[in-house]
Amino acid sequence: MKVGVLALQGDVREHRAALLEAGADPVEVRRPDDLSAVDAIVLPGGESTTLSMLLESSGVGDALSASLAEGLPAFGTCAGMILLARQVVGGRPDQRSFGVVDITVRRNGFGRQVQSFECDLAVEGTGPVRAVFIRAPVVERVGPDVEVLATVDGPGGPTPVLCRQGPHVVSSFHPELSGDRRIHELFLSGLRH
């Protein structure tokens, strides 16, 4: 299965490695044409304002928007979650988001880097997973069609950090950084149905 990794900026290499180990064939996506050959797309961690600008200038944004509308499954981590969310709070007014997952996220809602952390996370259907949160977004609202697979104690109480809507998966942490491939496998297993 060919899985695209949006390769404009961010931790592309870690996602490539995770996808390979989870049994997929990763393909870097930098131009609109690169999307034609992929069965799914991963939006990595990075800076969402930078990614948003580069999506626009490269033309990948419009192409990806069209592919998502046709049902291309997407997995977004941190900045990738922000890009896939229906609504973004605390971002820039011109910031792009594709809106395929019905959640509201607050950028950097967990705070600055000195508040970034790692912890064990109980994930529905798998055992505990080590989760790394880097200036992570906070999910403030979850729509009726969104399934919450894991939560942590956030600034305002239990906060969803791993969500699924149809074939799409989003996480406010970075499963690609911990060496544990079960979250990538969870996304890929959803594609095989």
Next chain:
Amino acid sequence: MAPEAQPGTANPEHARGTARVKRGLAEMLRGGVIMDVVTAEQAKIAEDAGAVAVMALERVPADIRRDGGVARMSDPALIEGIQQAVTIPVMAKARIGHFAEAQVLESLGVDYVDESEVLTPADEAHHIDKWAFTVPFVCGATNLGEALRRVSEGAAMIRSKGEAGTGNIVEAVRHLRSILGDIRRLTQADSAERYGWAKELRAPIGLVEEVAEAGCLPVPLFCAGGIATPADASLVMQLGAEAVFVGSGIFKSEDPARRARAIVEATTHFRDPAIVAKVSKGLGTAMPGLEVDGLEVKLADRGW
């Protein structure tokens, strides 16, 4: 009260400041451009142009070089003003060995501390013990030994030193080639030769073995010092840098907003000369450059 002064979560099982959390932010900056800014307005221009982070300082290196005197940490009020102006990470510089300046920067909630040779060193023998901090550090290096000594002290990101404030890329290229060339040679060394490498590099054997096995530094390697054009960014990315710092190169040029954006585009599409050509058109005058041989002070010689 600024919200950043409060803890994000109160759960004691949430481990902050681990090596993975510190290096993790550097991973997120990969493929991006970190820009030096001296005012909140410049920080906004940098963010608008697609910077992944800004470095908040009072004077860019070209001005530090021109003015002379002792260069110190920036005024906390300036750093806070920049933190309030942008949503992207904000970095700031502390003098080499000046752990009290680093403590101040950590308490301000900066996202990365640059223990920088661009400022006047505060300690002639010791760098900061960076493991003692929750905030991550970036340090400059001119060769592999220096890079590994900084990692052993807790640096979570390494950048080439280059020769800051010159607009001349030659020293950054020398440093990148030295670090990456030695890594390539080290991967060929057998187990006995690795001890020789450790001795020669004056670096811990454990880190030398880690590099020999992995074929890369344990932390991301970025490029800094002398980047002034989109083609400069493409050059250092092709040589193996994972992201770039641009100091004086943007706000000492004729049209900072356009040049900043062009360098961002060139860093992303560094292997695509047609895009680098397109974004390089009509940028106006670059910063005036300096010949490295004619310099009275070489900043890269600071640190050890």
